[in-house]
Amino acid sequence: IGEKNNDSLLVLLEEVHYADIAEVIEELYTEEAIYLIRLLESDVTSEVIAELDEDVREKILRELSSKEIAEEIDELDTDDAADIISELSENQKEEVISHLEDIEHAKEIVELLRYDEDTAGGLMAKELVKVNENWNVLTCVKEMRSQAEEVTRVHSIYVVDDNNKLKGRLSLKDLLTTSTKTAIKDVLIKNVDAVNVNEKAEDVARIMQKYDLEAIPVVDEIGHLVGRITIDDIVDVIKEEAEKDYQMAAGLVDDVEADDSIFELTKARLPWLVLGLFGGLGSVFIMEGYENIMSDPRYGKLFFFTPLIAAMAGNVGVQSSAIVVQGLANDIIKGSLLSRLFKEVSLSLISGTVLGLLVMLFGVIMPSMMDTLLSFTVAISMLCVIIVAALIGTFVPIILDKRGIDPAIATGPFITTSNDIFGIFLFFYIAKLILGF
C-alpha cells in the first residue's frame, strides 16, 4: 500500500475510525507512518496520535517538526494535548507551545502541564460546558450551543457563580423538560460530587466507580471549577492500575508488553530474578549448616523435601498477599489486626492440617519413600511453615500500606523469595526438634 498511491489511500482510510488507523500505524515502519500522518488531515491524525502507544508516538514525534506537532496539538482536547506535550523534551515543549495558534488553548494546556500525571489535575480536561447560576434556561441553552462546539461530548452542564465557584449541575433531561424562562438557580442539582485537583488518580477512579459517574468536575482548593474528568480516562486508570498490580505480582518491574524489545523485557524481568537468586543462595547457606546429617540414611531424605516446603511457603504467601492487596485496593480491609491474625492462623491451621494428612497418607501408601516418622516430621513442619508464610503474606502488605508504600510490591517474587528462606529455615529447625539430630 505504501507506494505513494495517495488518492486510493485517502479513499481507503476516509471511513476508518482513528483508533483503527492508530492500530495500522503501530504495525508500520516509522517512515511509512509519518508518510501516512502527513497525508491525512490533521483533525484525524491528531486523534490517531493521541491513540498511539507511547513508544510508537515517541518515535513518530521525533521525526515531526515542532510546527507540525503544534498543528496536531491544536486539534486535540486539552487533556490529550497536555499528555502528548509532557512526553516531549524540555526544548521541544517550549517550541511546540510557541507554535500553537489558539492562544486560549495554549494557556489551558500550559496550566494542565503543571499538575502531576497521577492526580485529578493531570487527568482533567479544560473543555466543559458551564453556565452561570443567574442565567435563565434560554440564555443557558444559547450559551451552551456555542460552548458545545468545543466540547467533544457533553456530559454534564456545570453551574458556577460569578466567581467561577462550582454551585451544582444541570441535567440535560431537566433542560429539555423545563420552560425556557426558569432561572438556572431553581433547577440546578446542588449535591454535585467534585474532586480536588490534587486528589490521587486512583481515588478519583474509586469515587467515579462507586457513584457510577460518567464525568466529575474538578475544583481547586477554594472551590473554583477548573476542569472535568470523563469516565474514558478513568477506564484507562483502572486498567493501568490492574495491570501494574498484576505485573508486580508476576515479578515484572517496568510496564512491559509482549511486543517490547528484548532489552526492555530483560530490564523488566532480571531484577526480580536476581533477588530470587540471592534468596536461593540464602537457602543453600541454611542447608550447609545441616550438611552433617546428609549422609545419615535416617535424616538425609529431608533434603528431598526442600522444594516441596519452599513451594508451599511461596504459594501460601502469594495467596495471602494477593487477597490482602486486593482488599486494600478495594478498601475492605477492616477490623483489628488481631482479628485478621486470628483469621489467618485458623485458615492456615485448616489448610495445613489437610495438607499434612495428605503427606502422611502418602507416607503410608509409599513406605519406601518415607517412613512414618519422616512423614510426620514433614507434615508438622509444613504446617508451621504454612502458618508463618500466611502471616508474612498478610502482614507485610498491611505494614507497607500503613507506611504509605504500595503494598503490591510485596506480592509475587518478593514474598516467594522471603518465604522460601523462612520456610527452609523453619523446616530444618523443626525437623531437628522432632528428630533430635
Added chain:
Amino acid sequence: IGEKNNDSLLVLLEEVHYADIAEVIEELYTEEAIYLIRLLESDVTSEVIAELDEDVREKILRELSSKEIAEEIDELDTDDAADIISELSENQKEEVISHLEDIEHAKEIVELLRYDEDTAGGLMAKELVKVNENWNVLTCVKEMRSQAEEVTRVHSIYVVDDNNKLKGRLSLKDLLTTSTKTAIKDVLIKNVDAVNVNEKAEDVARIMQKYDLEAIPVVDEIGHLVGRITIDDIVDVIKEEAEKDYQMAAGLVDDVEADDSIFELTKARLPWLVLGLFGGLGSVFIMEGYENIMSDPRYGKLFFFTPLIAAMAGNVGVQSSAIVVQGLANDIIKGSLLSRLFKEVSLSLISGTVLGLLVMLFGVIMPSMMDTLLSFTVAISMLCVIIVAALIGTFVPIILDKRGIDPAIATGPFITTSNDIFGIFLFFYIAKLILGF
C-alpha cells in the same frame, strides 16, 4: 442508631447517596439492614439493593417477601432488575415477576433474563432513547422528552427505521444546534458502532475502550435495536476481568475477598495448594533417584541448590506467562510462533547468562560453599532450566488460548508447580552429564 428512632434516622439518611447507604448496610446485621430497607423509600432502597455485594444481597432478599422484592424491582432499570432476579431461586423468580406492576417493564426484564450473563445481552438495559428516521427535529425532541423520563442518563439518541432496525445515532450537540424542521434522516450519524446480543462481555469492553464509547447500542442477528450498554457496566466488567486474572495468578480458585468467611477462603485456596503438594512430592520422587550420590561429598551439595533451581524456574515461568496472558487479553500477541520462540530463547539466554555468572562469582567469593566445578554445573543447568521454564510459561498459555481455554489458568501455581518439577528433573540430569556420576 438502630433503636427504632425512625424520624432521626430518616433525616440522617435523606441526603446520603445510595452507594454510601449500601456501604453502611453491608456493615450491619441482616435484621438491622432489613429494618432500614423497610424504613426507607423504595426508590432509594432499590438502588441500594442493586449496589450491595452479592452475598449481602442474597441474605437480605431471603428475608423479604416476593411482593416487597417486586416493589424494589419496579423502581430499577431493566439491567439491574434482571441481575437481581437472576440471583433468586426458580420459584421466587416467578413469584416476583408476577408481582411486578409495570407489565411492560416486566416483559423487558423477562427478555433480558434469557441472555447469558457474560454476553452483551446480559449487560444491556432496555432503557434507551430512540427516534424514527422519518421524524423531524421537533417531533424528535418532543418524543425524547417523554422517553427521557424513563432513562436515567441519556447517552445517545438512536435512530431506527419503521422496522426498528438501527440506522444511526443523533448527537445531542447536533440537536441543540439544528433547526427544528430538519428531518432526522439528514442529521443522523450513520456510522454507529453496535454489538450483537451474543457478543462476549469482554469483547464489548474491548470495543468500547478502543473507541472511547460511553454507550453502545445492542442489536439482534438481523439488526433490530434491542438495548444499550453503558460504560459504568463495562467498568465493572473490566475490573472483574482484571481481578479474576490476578486471583488466578495468585492461586485462588473462587472470587474471594479478604472479608469472606474462613470456609470460603479455604475452599478458594486449598485446591492449588494440593496441586503444589503433589508437585513437591513429584520432586521428592525425582530426587530419590539420585539418593546414591547424596553421601558423596563431591556431589551431595547439589541437593542444596534444589530450592534455588525451583525458585528460578517458577519465577521465570510466572513472568513469561504473565506477559503472554496480558498480551492475549489486549490482543497484541502477533507474529509467528517461531519469532516468539526465538525471542523467548534470546531473552532467557541473556537472563540465564547474567544469573549464571553471578552464581560463579559467588563460587569464587565463597569457595567453601561451592568449588568451581560445582558452581559451573549449577550455572549451566540453571541456564537450561530458565530457557525451558520461559518456553513453558510462554507456550502453555498460547496453546490453551488457541483451544479456547482461558489462558489465565496457566499462570501462578500451575506454572510454578510444573516448572518446579521440570526444573529439578533437568537440574539433576544436566549435573549428571557434566559431573558424570
